[in-house]
Amino acid sequence: MRFLGFSLVVLLLVGCAPQPGIGEKERREWGLQPIISGFAPDRGEGGKYKLRERVFFSFTLSQPGYVTLVTMDSDGTTVVLERNVQLPAGRHTFPLATDRNAQGQAAYLVVPPLGPSRFRLLYTDVPATNRELFRGKLSNDEFNRHTQAYLSAATVRDVAETWMEAVQ
Numbered sequence: 001m002r003f004l005g006f007s008l009v010v011l012l013l014v015g016c017a018p019q020p021g022i023g024e025k026e027r028r029e030w031g032l033q034p035i036i037s038g039f040a041p042d043r044g045e046g047g048k049y050k051l052r053e054r055v056f057f058s059f060t061l062s063q064p065g066y067v068t069l070v071t072m073d074s075d076g077t078t079v080v081l082e083r084n085v086q087l088p089a090g091r092h093t094f095p096l097a098t099d100r101n102a103q104g105q106a107a108y109l110v111v112p113p114l115g116p117s118r119f120r121l122l123y124t125d126v127p128a129t130n131r132e133l134f135r136g137k138l139s140n141d142e143f144n145r146h147t148q149a150y151l152s153a154a155t156v157r158d159v160a161e162t163w164m165e166a167v168q
Contacts, residue, residue, distance in 0.1 A: 022159050030148055032158050035062050035123045038091075039160035048167045051114075054107040055164065057094045059121055064088045065156065068122040074115065076137040078146075081108065084127045116165045122147065124154035 022032070039059040041047045049055055057069065069082040082094055099106035120143075122128075133146045151157040 022161055026144070026159075030151060030157070030159065033156055035065065035156065035158035036060070036067075036121055036160040037062070039119075039121050040162050041119075041164040042093075043164070045162045046116075046165060048165050049110045050167060051110055051112065053110050055110060056108070057119065057121075057162070058091065059094075059160065060091050061087060061089050061123065063125075063156075065123050065125045066127050067092075068124075068128065068150070069094055070120045070122065070134050072118050072120070072138065072143055074113070076139060076143075078134045078136070078138050078143065080134050083131075086127075110164075110166045112166070114166045114168060116163050118161065118163050120147065121160045121162075122150055123156075123158040123160075124151060125156035126154050128153065 022030075026032070037060045039057065041049075042056040042058065043049065059067075061067070064087065066084045066086050067082065068080060068084060070078055070080050072078045085094075085096070095106045095108065097105065128150050130149060133150050134143075138146060147159060151159070
């Protein structure tokens with residue numbers, strides 16, 4: 001089930017300092033394969049957005065599977081924006097064009113606090129079943145452990161990371 005559903009908006013928590021993307025060490029340890037490419041907000045990685053502006057995230061999958069979008073703010077609060085969305089190979093944008101509400105296309109809106117925010121896109125070849133992950137406040141190490149646990153049941157898995165910045 002997806003967090004976004006058909007609600008008017010999903011509020012993004014912003015305000016964490018961008019961290020380096022998933023490094024080669026993590027790629028080896030986590031058994032990642034190059035499935036996700038081009039993951040970025042619509043203004044590019046590090047793009048600046050004013051409060052209440054809409055944000056869309058684009059990415060390409062080299063094969064079909066399930067994706068989950070998670071954000072983490074500066075105090076470590078994590079929010080799952082999309083969970084286990086089954087998608088075909090190809091180019092995609094979140095929220096999906098099929099995510100509608102009474103006013104039309106659903107959107108993510110930038111909300112306080114100001115500053116950089118980090119986003120992680122997780123790919124698995126099977127739906128992930130552990131819904132207890134990515135809840136509450138996490139350290140960077142805990143965020144990585146949750147990511148590893150989320151990916152653990154999948155034979156084929158990948159992770160991509162990006163960031164954006166909320167400004168006035």
